[in-house]
Amino acid sequence: MNLILLEKKDFIDRDHVILTGRQFKHLVSVNKVEKNDELICGILNGKIGTGRITKISSECIEMKVHLDTDPPKSLPLTLVLALPRPKMLKRIIENVTSLGVKDIYLINSWRVEKSFWQTPLLSEDNLKKFMILGLEQSKDTRMPHIHQRRFFTSFVKKELPQLSKDSVCITAHPNALKRCPSGVNKKIILAIGPEGGFIDIEIETLEKNGFLSYHIGQRILKVETAVIALISRLYL
Amino acid sequence: MNLILLEKKDFIDRDHVILTGRQFKHLVSVNKVEKNDELICGILNGKIGTGRITKISSECIEMKVHLDTDPPKSLPLTLVLALPRPKMLKRIIENVTSLGVKDIYLINSWRVEKSFWQTPLLSEDNLKKFMILGLEQSKDTRMPHIHQRRFFTSFVKKELPQLSKDSVCITAHPNALKRCPSGVNKKIILAIGPEGGFIDIEIETLEKNGFLSYHIGQRILKVETAVIALISRLYL
Numbered sequence: 057m058n059l060i061l062l063e064k065k066d067f068i069d070r071d072h073v074i075l076t077g078r079q080f081k082h083l084v085s086v087n088k089v090e091k092n093d094e095l096i097c098g099i100l101n102g103k104i105g106t107g108r109i110t111k112i113s114s115e116c117i118e119m120k121v122h123l124d125t126d127p128p129k130s131l132p133l134t135l136v137l138a139l140p141r142p143k144m145l146k147r148i149i150e151n152v153t154s155l156g157v158k159d160i161y162l163i164n165s166w167r168v169e170k171s172f173w174q175t176p177l178l179s180e181d182n183l184k185k186f187m188i189l190g191l192e193q194s195k196d197t198r199m200p201h202i203h204q205r206r207f208f209t210s211f212v213k214k215e216l217p218q219l220s221k222d223s224v225c226i227t228a229h230p231n232a233l234k235r236c237p238s239g240v241n242k243k244i245i246l247a248i249g250p251e252g253g254f255i256d257i258e259i260e261t262l263e264k265n266g267f268l269s270y271h272i273g274q275r276i277l278k279v280e281t282a283v284i285a286l287i288s289r290l291y292l
Numbered sequence: 293m294n295l296i297l298l299e300k301k302d303f304i305d306r307d308h309v310i311l312t313g314r315q316f317k318h319l320v321s322v323n324k325v326e327k328n329d330e331l332i333c334g335i336l337n338g339k340i341g342t343g344r345i346t347k348i349s350s351e352c353i354e355m356k357v358h359l360d361t362d363p364p365k366s367l368p369l370t371l372v373l374a375l376p377r378p379k380m381l382k383r384i385i386e387n388v389t390s391l392g393v394k395d396i397y398l399i400n401s402w403r404v405e406k407s408f409w410q411t412p413l414l415s416e417d418n419l420k421k422f423m424i425l426g427l428e429q430s431k432d433t434r435m436p437h438i439h440q441r442r443f444f445t446s447f448v449k450k451e452l453p454q455l456s457k458d459s460v461c462i463t464a465h466p467n468a469l470k471r472c473p474s475g476v477n478k479k480i481i482l483a484i485g486p487e488g489g490f491i492d493i494e495i496e497t498l499e500k501n502g503f504l505s506y507h508i509g510q511r512i513l514k515v516e517t518a519v520i521a522l523i524s525r526l527y528l
Contacts, residue, residue: 058512128510151517194511238528239474272524274364275430276294281387284517285524288508292474292525 057082059104059195060097061188062121073097073107075117083117097121098197127197131156131291132243134219137283138165138250139204142175144280146186151280153190153200155287161219163205165258167250173206212261220245220266227262228286229253229269236270239292246290248283293318295340295431296333297424298357309333309343311353319353333357334433363433367392367527368479370455373519374401374486375440378411380516382422387516389426389436391523397455399441401494403486409442448497456481456502463498464522465489465505472506475528482526484519 057079066073075083083089091109097119098104105123112118139162140148152160164173176182183202191197205211223245228236230253247254247262254262259269272285293315302309311319319325327345333355334340341359348354375398376384388396400409412418419438427433441447459481464472466489483490483498490498495505508521 151514154511154513154517155521156511193514196511238525275390275392275432277390278387278429281390281520284520285391288521288524289474289528 057087057192058096059192059197060095060107061191061197062097062099062107064100071121072110073119073121075119076115080115080117084112089117095119096195097123098127098191098195099123101198103127104195104197128156128195130158130198131287133157133287133290134159134161134223134245135283135287136161136163136216136245136247137279138163138248138254139168139172140250140279141169141172142177144278145175145177148280148283149183149186149202150190150193151284152287153187153196154194155284156194156196157287158198158200160200160202161205161211162202163211164208165250166208166255167252178204208258209261212258212265216245216265225262225265225267226290227254227259227267227269228272228282229259230271230276232269232271234268234270236272236286236289238289240290241292244290246286248279248286251279293323293428294332295428295433296331296343297428297433298333298335298343300336307357308346309355309357311355312351316351316353320348325353331355332431333359334363334427334431335359337434339363340431340433364392364431366394366432366434367523369393369523369526370395370397370459370481371519372397372399372452372481372483373515374399374484374490375404375408376486376515377405377408378413380514381411381413384516384519385419385422385438386426386429387520388523389423389432390430391520392430392432393523394434394436396436396438397441397447398438399447400444401486402444402491403488414440444494445497448494448501452481452501461498461501461503462526463490463495463503463505464508464518465495466507466512468505468507470504470506472508472522472525474525476526477528480526482522484515484522487515 062073093109094106097107103123104125104127107119107121110118110120135157187200223243225245227247298309329345330342333343339359340361340363343355343357346354346356371393423436459479460476461481463483
């Protein structure tokens, strides 16, 4: 926890907060904080700054906070990701949040197992928890938006054209002929398939809607590894 | 498993192998292979090619293999990594192996908890298992070498100068003033600290031994995320 993410409900007046629950426990047992310690804080979707601990009890921590700095810049990237298997989902959401991604579309694809859509990890509450971990890690406050789309074709044909306006449109595809560009540093919409990749007809549908397919080398990476490697090379 | 990694012990003659254990179970229950299926195979530290299934019994699979192609190129990178916490270790070794890293030094550092060195995951057998998963993922056969060094100063002063000859020497450090170069594409030795980073005196010791410190942006990433992001930007 490199930043304590505060929400409106934590404030007892303009500049005093009370922390309980997970954050309280973490600060006491892992960070072993003491009275008068200064910690980095931020308010959800707002400024970051510092908080000085004014009181520690057995149940909560009180802090006086001063928030005056903008959070780090977001990446101008929209990530379109075939729904990964549940055990990868948490880490991927946490990782891409820590990298500064703010728009994530979890979509269906031929090779996404139907059961993946049943996981409780896809609940709003759970996804929020994973994103908070990513924000706390990277000292950010701006919560990403996650959208779930269970129909590939209707998403790609009806919604994607509007979303991808003014963006560089990239599909990551191990069998593509061209290597993915690097240092693009502009608005990008990046589509990444499931384990095993998008099937040919999905690649074609994406191409018909303006997406170019690129590989990132001969090695097949796990989706969770490829996502980080791709984002890292697109924004240098 | 994108490649079946064969060892000498699997061969019953020049071009026939018998698979049992983990690989057998995975091929039958996950890949649901059948007789005459052709699979991608490779021999440890050697060529890759294909294997055709000639027999499936309740305990083993027999294949006729033909191995004639070189495995993918390795990265000319030596990774010097402060020993990560055990639950991250497996994933990091698997990931960097899949990215093509062949030399990994796990070293001590001030912020590495002593208990991390006690984990059974550091046994030769376990590390080999994690590397095999990375090789199978990325269709590679060349096993990385992992070296464990429990004394930071003696490693950096006595061993590192020799290791880093003819290499670009980089320390990844969140507080560095310069942004890490990209597309270096040469021999690199990359040092990455533990959670919380190397302490100042460690950074100084590395700098005195020819290492330049670079950050990769304002965001603090988890070590397992940073490793992938760094390797991805260094080799475009």
